[in-house]
Amino acid sequence: MGATPTISDLPAAFPVPGGTIEVETGTSVTILLVSLVLGVPQLLELVTSIDWVAENIGTFTSPIHLPSAVNVTLIVASIIASTERALRLRYHWLLDGGLFEGED
Known part of the structure; x- marks a missing residue:
């Protein structure tokens, strides 16, 4: 038994002894x-x-007005999705700050 590094586009299937991952x-x-x-x-x-913000910057009226139950559902779903991404160490250029990184 040992580690086999593999790179593939998703979705993917990897043959292993005894089946497929x-x-x-x-x-x-x-x-x-x-x-x-x-x-x-x-x-x-x-x-x-x-x-203070309204006096110095101005106000903004959102075009989106969702019921409280939908907002709570979005918050809970976001927490679960963020936790899943953190635990699986997934990376996305937009969500994880890659958009603003400079070229080396």
Whole structure:
């Protein structure tokens, strides 16, 4: 028994003694991106409703208004997806800061 490094695009199947290991693309990236798109405008509206921010920067009215139950569901789903990504050490250039890294 030993480690065999293998690189492949997802989904992938790797033959091993006694069977096959199948790896599929997870939905955590989708969940996090949807939560980001739906949550940021609402959060921006909340922050710009603070008196000091409204007086000095201005206000923003979110085009998205979701019921509290949907927002709570998005938060819980985001926490679960983030935990899954952290435990599996998954990397995505947009979610993990790769967008703003400079060239060496």
